[in-house]
Amino acid sequence: MNAKLTDRIATICFYLIAFLILSVLAILIGFILYQGLHVIDWTFITQPPGSILTGGGGVAPQLFNSFYLLVLTMLITIPIGLGGGIYMAEYAKPGKWTQMIRLSIEVLSSLPSIVVGLFGLLLFVQLTGWGFSLLSGALALSVFNLPLMVRVVEQAISAVPKEQTEASLALGVTHWQTIMKVILPAALPGIITGFILASGRVFGEAAALLFTAGMTSPVLDFTNWDPSSPTSPLNPLRPASTLAVHIWKINSESIVSDASKIAAGSSALLIIGVLIFNLSARFLGQWFYKKLTSTR
Amino acid sequence: MTSQAVFQFQTAQENIHPLPQMEQVTQLEAKQVNVFYGSKHAVKDIHLSLYKNSVTAFIGPSGCGKSTFLRCLNRMNDTIPSAKVTGEIMIDGINMNQSELNATQIRRHIGMVFQKPNPFMKSIFENIAFAPRLYGASKAECKQLVEESLQKVGLWDEVKDRLHHSALELSGGQQQRLCIARAIAMKPSIILLDEPTSALDPISTSKIEQLILELKKDFTIAIVTHNMQQAARISDYTAFFYMGDLIEFNHTNQLFHQPSQQATIDYLTGRFG
Ligand SMILES: Nc1ncnc2c1ncn2[C@@H]1O[C@H](COP(=O)(O)OP(=O)(O)OP(=O)(O)O)[C@@H](O)[C@H]1O
Ligand SMILES: [Mg+2]
Numbered sequence: 411m412n413a414k415l416t417d418r419i420a421t422i423c424f425y426l427i428a429f430l431i432l433s434v435l436a437i438l439i440g441f442i443l444y445q446g447l448h449v450i451d452w453t454f455i456t457q458p459p460g461s462i463l464t465g466g467g468g469v470a471p472q473l474f475n476s477f478y479l480l481v482l483t484m485l486i487t488i489p490i491g492l493g494g495g496i497y498m499a500e501y502a503k504p505g506k507w508t509q510m511i512r513l514s515i516e517v518l519s520s521l522p523s524i525v526v527g528l529f530g531l532l533l534f535v536q537l538t539g540w541g542f543s544l545l546s547g548a549l550a551l552s553v554f555n556l557p558l559m560v561r562v563v564e565q566a567i568s569a570v571p572k573e574q575t576e577a578s579l580a581l582g583v584t585h586w587q588t589i590m591k592v593i594l595p596a597a598l599p600g601i602i603t604g605f606i607l608a609s610g611r612v613f614g615e616a617a618a619l620l621f622t623a624g625m626t627s628p629v630l631d632f633t634n635w636d637p638s639s640p641t642s643p644l645n646p647l648r649p650a651s652t653l654a655v656h657i658w659k660i661n662s663e664s665i666v667s668d669a670s671k672i673a674a675g676s677s678a679l680l681i682i683g684v685l686i687f688n689l690s691a692r693f694l695g696q697w698f699y700k701k702l703t704s705t706r
Numbered sequence: 707m708t709s710q711a712v713f714q715f716q717t718a719q720e721n722i723h724p725l726p727q728m729e730q731v732t733q734l735e736a737k738q739v740n741v742f743y744g745s746k747h748a749v750k751d752i753h754l755s756l757y758k759n760s761v762t763a764f765i766g767p768s769g770c771g772k773s774t775f776l777r778c779l780n781r782m783n784d785t786i787p788s789a790k791v792t793g794e795i796m797i798d799g800i801n802m803n804q805s806e807l808n809a810t811q812i813r814r815h816i817g818m819v820f821q822k823p824n825p826f827m828k829s830i831f832e833n834i835a836f837a838p839r840l841y842g843a844s845k846a847e848c849k850q851l852v853e854e855s856l857q858k859v860g861l862w863d864e865v866k867d868r869l870h871h872s873a874l875e876l877s878g879g880q881q882q883r884l885c886i887a888r889a890i891a892m893k894p895s896i897i898l899l900d901e902p903t904s905a906l907d908p909i910s911t912s913k914i915e916q917l918i919l920e921l922k923k924d925f926t927i928a929i930v931t932h933n934m935q936q937a938a939r940i941s942d943y944t945a946f947f948y949m950g951d952l953i954e955f956n957h958t959n960q961l962f963h964q965p966s967q968q969a970t971i972d973y974l975t976g977r978f979g
Pocket of ligand 2: 772773774900930
């Protein structure tokens with residue numbers, strides 16, 4: 411077989427694989443949107459679920475919970491992720507200790523999320539005595555999310571050309587100042603892209619939340635912004651079901667008449683949310699990169 | 707080829723009297739400097755002085771330790787975990803090569819320019835103002851420093867209307883001059899250049915050579931180069947390195963016209979390297 415023909419065949423194979431992946435994605439998204447999009451209307455995203463008897467209503471609390479939980483999780487994981495990533499990329503010296511940290515991160519990131527959920531149930535729900543709560547859920551999601559965040563930061567920092575660091579150190583700038591003012595700004599597009607992608611993952615996670623944030627939401631009063639009040643949406647110690655958990659719950663044990671409709675609408679909403687995270691990750695990353703490297 | 711070939715090099719000193727011995731003020735003196743990368747002995751027992759307001763060229767075949775030695779002079783080898791530097795590097799009577807002395811503070815006074823232009827991914831203005839600001843320069847001082855340094859490297863007229871554009875928009879030669887401007891904005895006493903023109907076109911190269919001759923009025927300069935014509939054109943002293951040893955160190959025209967070591971003759975006549 412000559413080289414040209416081999417090249418041809420290989421190219422066609424790669425195209426086929428790419429096409430296969432694309433079509434799986436397109437069919438999946440198309441199907442979910444087709445099923446659910448017509449369910450989504452203003453009522454669906456602004457109203458709480460209706461009663462068991464009447465059905466109807468929306469998923470407003472679940473939608474809010476998903477975002478709120480994401481914010482709480484990010485508040486916990488961004489600082490730790492940044493710190494861990496900076497440590498791994500800039501300070502960790504090759505050796506046993508670093509190897510052990512790396513191994514731990516890998517193991518942590520490959521834990522099934524249901525296991526993280528059960529661990530959260532023991533530690534953040536029972537041991538702390540908080541019960542099912544947003545905070546417990548956020549902590550469990552943090553366990554689940556942290557390895558990814560550390561890796562994102564480490565990789566983004568390692569991708570900054572070594573010459574940048576050298577240039578800074580050679581000017582008599584300290585290592586710490588170099589990290590803060592030269593390396594991190596240059597790594598920012600990568601870090602932001604990674605964080606948003608991680609957000610998409612957190613946003614859609616269900617298994618880790620079943621036993622930590624719980625499967626129910628109390629009746630919420632969206633005019634009450636006092637975080638200590640039990641009916642306030644901001645109260646971190648109240649139970650909360652997210653969109654993803656809601657889908658699972660509705661599909662598996664709900665007896666409302668329009669369960670499948672609600673599940674379809676919620677799924678579509680969830681997919682749209684995740685898509686927005688993914689697309690915005692791309693655009694924000696590119697935008698930051700442009701801002702950093704060209705005209706401002 | 708005979709050793710006649712060495713005479714073909716034009717040297718900058720040809721029509722100028724070499725500096726009289728007594729006017730040479732030593733700016734830096736390296737004594738018994740050795741560098742090890744792990745067990746590899748990369749620089750061996752080097753004794754060499756840099757003289758104030760002069761240009762010293764480091765020449766020698768690839769891998770002979772020029773960069774490694776140069777990086778000792780501003781403690782940049784500290785940043786390589788496997789590198790170990792022994793010996794003394796005396797500046798103003800103080801040995802800079804002691805771990806008790808803060809390398810950061812030393813680097814502030816000894817600028818460095820690298821082979822590949824490496825401007826920060828920041829604006830032209832920020833590239834220069836960045837380090838002085840960390841050392842307490844005010845806004846007005848920064849502005850002045852930026853203009854002053856860019857003037858000195860002949861870049862001001864080319865970039866004064868786009869100071870806040872990214873430095874990455876500049877051409878390679880402009881970037882390298884920006885890197886030199888960035889180094890002199892710290893007002894160092896010594897500037898180390900590691901093959902600063904090897905990535906540049908001939909016109910940019912000649913601009914930087916002119917600039918180096920200009921800069922030696924204010925600074926002491928050491929430059930690593932593979933281009934022997936360049937060493938001959940711009941340097942006052944030349945040090946020839948070979949396999950980690952300093953083989954010969956002399957006035958540039960002396961070294962090029964009357965090399966005393968066989969290895970130097972072989973290198974200059976192109977028998978290796
Ligand atoms: N970081 C490092 N770790 C281990 N060995 C190194 C390192 N840097 C340089 N060396 C070795 O030390 C020796 C001297 O290298 P150096 O870079 O100083 O040479 P050079 O004279 O600058 O060469 P060139 O002209 O190619 O730049 C070489 O044998 C090189 O392989
Ligand atoms: Mg070198």
